[in-house]
Amino acid sequence: MYISIRTSSMTIRLQAPCSESQSPSISMAASAPFLSQPSQASLTYTPPKLTSIKSLAELPGLTSIPPIYTFPTNPNDQSFSAAKESIPTIDFSQLTSNNPEERSKVIQELGEACQDWGFFTVINHGVPESMMKAIIEACRGFFELTEEEKQQFEGKHVLDPIRCGTSFNVSVDKVLFWRDFLKVFQHPEFHSPNKPAAFSEIALEFSKRVRQLARIIVRGISESLGLEENYIDKALNLEDGLQVLAANFYPPCPQPELALGLPPHSDHRLLTLLIQNEIRGLQVQHKGKWINVNPIPNSFLANVGDQIEILSNGKYKSVLHRAVVNNKDTRISIAMPHGPALNAVVAPASKLLDHENNPPEYKAMKYKDYLELQQSSKLDGKSCLERLQDKTV
Ligand SMILES: O=C(O)CCC(=O)C(=O)O
């Protein structure tokens, strides 16, 4: 399938991926007016392979987006909350406090945040701001590598420890997303692209710190559910838990109202901790309406993933969120999802079940199987989690 893009000086035809057998890249076939006559063989132009939204966004004079990036109905659905509600804040320092009253208060706040929002801002976390900025710049440096350099890291399988690409999964996406990504496994084994040079050192330090935060927050969540502090740690073997650095790059888009960076989805892990540059773009669904998230400097945005929804038997829901794009600035976000060990089986905690009044709502599944299912399917709301919801019990 070919699609045309008009820039102020030429028309470019792109070959869009349309079947699973095609590689996750878009090859550009030239049809600039001055090259359009096949007889002019000497003028044959072999354009570079277009593998990223960054290289498309940087085409000089791009004024419209190719139809493959255009949603049939307005993707930026207008049902925004008029209320001035904002995501709750959790003071991380209180989670590690020796003062039992302070700790029980923050555990309660954490439980309420998980139940009412599924999202919360984490402050006083102790990760130096310079480190947060350095990892964002390291990721920017990765996306700014040449297309050829990045191609070395184009993973083929969802369990490849280093994988970069564009959209979500171009072999299943019907409409492409205005986003490039880099996903790197950080734990139980640390991986890193070898470019840019400083990436590895910064990523190692940053992910260690973030994993410590995540484990302490997960203990707090466990306690807030009325489980033992270490219940989730032990049940899902978090010592070997999967931690991924998932960086998103959203360049300026000439028609931001027609495109999306990421569609509404829930995160499939236990807990994601996200940082972002100063550009807005994330929206969270709350009480059926979308809320714009304002980036708060020096904080992490945490959200509950599908595995917490399963484990809590639906008491804490993984919440839909999406990324919109803009026509001025590049937005970079780094999500650090923390999951169970790949071979752990996730099921509702038995202590939270009562077979008469609170039967299990989700089937048990090995985390590795869930991960493969989610990453190889179309990103579509909570469709993956819904496959586990056992309505027959
Ligand atoms: O870019 C964002 O803020 C959202 C990223 C996200 O939802 C994800 O990577 O799962």
Ligand SMILES: [Fe+2]
């Ligand atoms: Fe997400």
